[in-house]
């Protein structure tokens with residue numbers, strides 16, 4: 001049995017020089033494969049006047065064009081179902097995930113047997129980093145994550161997975177009460193929803209035996225107030241992890257030090273952080289903020305070159321007492337959710353962070369109201385509803401204090417409307433923070 005603090009210490013604690021060498025070697029091999037097998041990239045490289053053979057290291061990546069999600073969508077509209085960017089024979093595709101787009105037509109992500117093994121390795125490192133250990137049983141709620149099957153593979157490398165259907169809250173509760181489950185993978189907003197479902201059934205959340213909550217899929221788990229609230233409710237540890245179905249199902253995870261999520265996918269993807277406006281590559285130094293861009297290093301079906309993830313991140317650390325060498329990040333928000341209020345970028349998740357910091361008066365449940373279509377809808381004061389607890393005290397003073405802190409921290413003017421707890425809708429999966437009332 002593995003008693004090490006790492007699933008794969010060789011990869012996770014590799015020196016910076018060794019990681020760079022590994023990534024340079026894998027990048028050259030991956031690019032040669034892409035240039036030989038993907039008509040999407042063949043065309044893209046020709047259009048950009050790129051000789052892929054001249055790319056020798058990850059430092060040369062900046063010469064290559066980015067890949068946008070919209071290009072992958074268009075590629076699949078042209079050639080169904082896999083698009084021009086498939087780089088293996090269709091018969092070699094062993095698993096297909098679909099992600100729902102805003103266009104009403106799903107995009108498909110294919111994996112070969114090799115790709116499945118590689119993603120399983122990255123997810124296993126991440127869950128181990130989060131503290132999952134042999135003997136733990138973890139219910140697998142199949143649907144909210146398109147890549148849930150990859151997670152099952154990883155759970156089964158470490159502990160025991162217990163597949164459960166979607167929207168079967170009672171079955172999920174039973175897995176803990178009668179099936180000995182002790183861990184749960186969910187979005188950051190799910191634990192509060194789950195706690196409410198338990199309380200409605202007169203079950204004390206802390207009595208469930210839940211020890212470890214792996215929270216991924218959306219920012220929010222790292223807000224200290226929200227984390228404390230969830231940990232107290234369940235008497236469990238809450239650890240953050242992240243990845244996505246396009247570039248790698250699970251690639252980032254917090255260790256016990258909880259400074260931010262370590263990069264765990266050494267040799268599998270190469271991450272860059274860029275200025276989202278200029279496209280310039282930024283250094284991976286503490287405090288640097290930018291968009292995460294990922295390049296596949298070991299993928300057969302749909303290798304991606306400089307894929308723009310739309311995740312905006314901050315580098316939290318480059319050294320850690322746990323011994324892992326992968327740099328750390330925290331996700332600030334997604335470009336897709338970004339509101340621009342009089343030229344100032346406002347991430348709804350950041351608004352929630354600020355309001356949640358007034359806990360215990362607030363509980364972190366908010367809704368940003370857009371009464372008119374953009375750009376008018378984003379004009380200050382931005383109308384925001386926020387829930388308060390019964391013990392919140394003087395509501396007028398609280399609303400004023402929140403407005404002042406939003407102005408101070410996020411540089412926009414808000415009009416806060418405070419509501420009693422449970423006034424706003426709860427979401428089983430990702431919380432919807434913005435309501436477009438003009439639609």
Ligand SMILES: [Zn+2]
Nearest residue numbers: 255257320322
């Ligand atoms: Zn660490």
